[in-house]
Amino acid sequence: MQGSSRQKLDQRTFRAQVLECRDKGYLLSSKKIGSGAFSKVYLAYATQERIQHNPRLASDLRGKRHTMVAIKIISTAKVPVEFSRKFLPREISSLHATYKHLNVVQLYETYQGSQRCYLVLELADGGDLLQHINAMSARRCCPGLEEKEARRLFRQLVSAVAHCHNSGVVHRDLKCENILLDERGFLKLTDFGFASQLGLKNSLLSTFCGSMAYTAPEILMSKKYSGEQADLWSLGVILYAMVTGKLPFKEHQPHRMILLMRRGPAFPPGLSPECQDLIQALLQLCPRARLGLQQVATHRWMLPAAHMLFRISTAPAESVVASREDSAPPRPLQQLRPLQHQETPKNGSGQVPAPLKACPRQAAGSARPGIRSIAVTNLPPGATFALSHVHHQERAGALPGQLRAGEWIERRPDKPFIP
Missing domain, CATH: 1.10.510.10 (Transferase(Phosphotransferase) domain 1)
Structure with a gap:
């Protein structure tokens, strides 16, 4: 019974994430390509409308044959206060500071949901x-x-x-x-x-x-x-x-x-x-x-x-x-x-x-x-x-x-x- 309740909660959470990503012009897939202590990374697709309105995204995807991105989702409701106030901003700031380099994962944009923070990143799907x-x-x-x-x-x-x-x-x-x-x-x-x-x-x-x-x-x-x-x-x-x-x-x-x-x-x-x-x-x-x-x-x-x-x-x-x-x-x-x-x-x-x-x-x-x-x-x-x-x-x-x-x-x- 407890496992069933947990599964339903995960499904509701994922549906909320799909809606929040769609509102920003991204189609979130169910394929999880990474995870951390407070985050999960999913494969997603950028819509043409979003690409047109995001110069970083348009510039990077121009040389590629797809519109796929990686979206890192951090549950701000569950992370420690110190993490959300200090370490998450540092990560975002560091990614902005190191843009743009061929051998550093690119950060295209960030946005905030009701209980989550989203980082739209360059996709590197060849494994680590x-x-x-x-x-x-x-x-x-x-x-x-x-x-x-x-x-x-x-x-x-x-x-x-x-x-x-x-x-x-x-x-x-x-x-x-x-x-x-x-x-x-x-x-x-x-x-x-x-x-x-x-x-x-x-x-x-x-x-x-x-x-x-x-x-x-x-x-x-x-x-x-x-x-x-x-x-x-x-x-x-x-x-x-x-x-x-x-x-x-x-x-x-x-x-x-x-x-x-x-x-x-x-x-x-x-x-x-x-x-x-x-x-x-x-x-x-x-x-x-x-x-x-x-x-x-x-x-x-x-x-x-x-x-x-x-x-x-x-x-x-x-x-x-x-x-x-x-x-x-x-x-x-x-x-x-x-x-x-x-x-x-x-x-x-x-x-x-x-x-x-x-x-x-x-x-x-x-x-x-x-x-x-x-x-x-x-x-x-x-x-x-x-x-x-x-x-x-x-x-x-x-x-x-x-x-x-x-x-x-x-x-x-x-x-x-x-x-």
Whole structure:
């Protein structure tokens, strides 16, 4: 009896959503393509009348063969007050700030219903990067993507993150599940629910959020952190996942995760030294020792198309990201070091992890042999409100034998954030 009542309530809710979408010029389908703690995402169709009255929608759909969009529906009646007042506006603001870029999901418009908020988004129906890695691993009978395919996607991801940082937005939840693919094979960065816009120069963040498997060590150690440098760590984890089919560090407890991070990632046989070097240069325990986005773009594993990375935006006059450091001198690329078998603890695969490079950074004359010494400085540290009373809860989930999603660090509604 209780199940029947619940089903009837869901049907009434969906009918109300259909009517509210139709009033705005969208035909909501029953196909659910995503869901979150307080939201659901449905496939929908834009009417011709709506397309004519929405310049963003008309511009984006002009090059496509369909009128489909994704509509994210947030139940404002059920979400915590802190979420509706702070985090939802931040997500919308971040999507507006990062419009328009080929590799960032586009926000066409938002509107408010009686008990719901609607975000009309660009459709990317090719699945997420996690699904793509698992599908290609099964097809190849070998874990991970081929380096050529990983390079193609990683270039687009770096371009998207560079555009966000250049627009004053740090994502803070970069992971394979938040990276979508469209029908043309383009990568689309999505889910800006934990995003923060940069504030005062050199100010730091303190929110403990994201997914543990992708979270930078300084966040796990409860230190204040630069959002941009934390995003760089996540990029290293994603690249490792792309080329190996697994996550570099997997633990349920933060202190044990930090021990694995100190040992560094272990690489399978056959992975190119250049790719290993780029991953190690991103997975630096010291935030300032990580390669900046400009250095990532000019890394020899990324060549020869690195010069196009920061011009992939469809917005006019997109400039190259000029990176800066607060007080430190420019730093060249770090030395390429072959894997060495030392007397250090082994991971489950039996391989000896490569140690993390020490902080602070190397001197200016210690560039990698065989790689051009490119002296560029890091991006400015991110900033946002310092938040407290953060509670995290761990949850793992994936099929055995596949790349597993990270433990998710979640906010509890009964523990509000206090700026």
